[in-house]
Amino acid sequence: MEVKLMGMNAGDDSTSYTNNSGLQKIVISKTWCVLDETLKDMCINGLPKRIRMADLGCGPGPNTLLVVSHIMDTIKRLCKHEQLSQIEVFLNDLPGNDFNNLFKFVNERRELLDTCFIYGAPGSFYANLFPTNTLHFVYSSYSLHWLSQIPEGVGKKNKENIHMTMMSPPEVFEAYAEQFQRDFSSFLRIRGEEIIDSGRMVLTFIGRRFVDPSPNDGVINMFTPLAQILLHMVAQGIVKEEDLYSFNVPMYPPCMHEIEEIIRGEGSFSLEKMEVFEVPWDANVEDDIIFDKHRSGKIVAACVRAFIEPLLLSHFGPSLDLDGIFDIYAHKMGYHLAIERSSYFSPVISLLRKGSQN
Numbered sequence: 001m002e003v004k005l006m007g008m009n010a011g012d013d014s015t016s017y018t019n020n021s022g023l024q025k026i027v028i029s030k031t032w033c034v035l036d037e038t039l040k041d042m043c044i045n046g047l048p049k050r051i052r053m054a055d056l057g058c059g060p061g062p063n064t065l066l067v068v069s070h071i072m073d074t075i076k077r078l079c080k081h082e083q084l085s086q087i088e089v090f091l092n093d094l095p096g097n098d099f100n101n102l103f104k105f106v107n108e109r110r111e112l113l114d115t116c117f118i119y120g121a122p123g124s125f126y127a128n129l130f131p132t133n134t135l136h137f138v139y140s141s142y143s144l145h146w147l148s149q150i151p152e153g154v155g156k157k158n159k160e161n162i163h164m165t166m167m168s169p170p171e172v173f174e175a176y177a178e179q180f181q182r183d184f185s186s187f188l189r190i191r192g193e194e195i196i197d198s199g200r201m202v203l204t205f206i207g208r209r210f211v212d213p214s215p216n217d218g219v220i221n222m223f224t225p226l227a228q229i230l231l232h233m234v235a236q237g238i239v240k241e242e243d244l245y246s247f248n249v250p251m252y253p254p255c256m257h258e259i260e261e262i263i264r265g266e267g268s269f270s271l272e273k274m275e276v277f278e279v280p281w282d283a284n285v286e287d288d289i290i291f292d293k294h295r296s297g298k299i300v301a302a303c304v305r306a307f308i309e310p311l312l313l314s315h316f317g318p319s320l321d322l323d324g325i326f327d328i329y330a331h332k333m334g335y336h337l338a339i340e341r342s343s344y345f346s347p348v349i350s351l352l353r354k355g356s357q358n
Contacts, residue, residue: 057143297334
């Protein structure tokens with residue numbers, strides 16, 4: 001089922017992605033080790049005079065500049081006395097992304113622009129974005145679990161759910177898995193065309209711990225409270241039943257085995273490194289604060305709202321009471337976290353583009 005491609009919540013108000021992406025900032029910081037090792041390997045034989053890199057699914061907030069700054073600083077450190085290469089950075093996200101807000105942050109970091117040239121590259125990363133053999137490095141964090149579309153037939157088989165849950169029939173899990181296999185294979189094939197031989201990628205996903213779906217996998221539980229709220233609104237006559245039954249979140253958390261198998265089967269890249277880390281649902285830049293279920297529930301609700309609100313508005317219409325929905329969601333999340341400290345299982349991988357002789 002095709003879905004209208006959406007970006008995150010735009011602007012810089014209280015519900016924007018910009019002001020509710022502290023979790024993503026923590027996730028990015030946890031990729032530094034794999035990123036730095038990958039850049040070091042890339043620099044072993046020297047760097048070309050001009051490096052082209054892309055951040056795919058960059059989002060509209062300041063986290064993107066955090067990535068660019070870190071890469072610039074790392075390359076400077078690795079180059080030492082060599083003349084620093086000029087770096088072209090392409091910031092990619094869906095056309096609905098708030099690129100105006102993104103480039104406002106770029107303008108505030110003009111010190112980056114001495115040897116770094118930054119461009120926007122709107123479009124789906126499941127399609128061609130760049131000319132053949134032009135990119136040296138690609139980075140993507142917490143984007144590739146988003147599917148290009150809702151898997152075919154899921155709506156009719158997954159009634160009263162809006163994502164994979166332990167109550168969903170096996171056909172729903174199979175449809176999501178098959179859609180991810182198609183999408184990630186396409187992503188690898190296309191990047192294989194765009195990235196030079198021996199070019200690199202570092203990719204981070206929201207994943208799951210087990211091959212078989214388990215209630216212990218956080219994302220499988222994350223959308224259940226939201227489905228319960230929408231189902232209650234159906235009973236009240238606020239939301240149409242057919243609208244709920246036709247809504248599913250196009251997100252799939254792959255297990256490590258799936259990621260490895262798809263990379264091996266597609267064949268353009270070799271898997272050089274895979275690590276895993278976990279990030280609590282309520283992760284925030286202020287990590288030293290004592291747990292409070294109400295505060296944690298609000299953090300999770302704000303984070304989820306920042307990425308799912310555009311999908312909800314597009315499907316259910318602008319009359320949906322989002323403030324009311326996410327107040328209840330925050331309450332439910334707070335009580336959930338008081339019982340179970342759920343976290344995102346996050347694989348990060350380093351890939352090497354195979355040479356044409358391979």
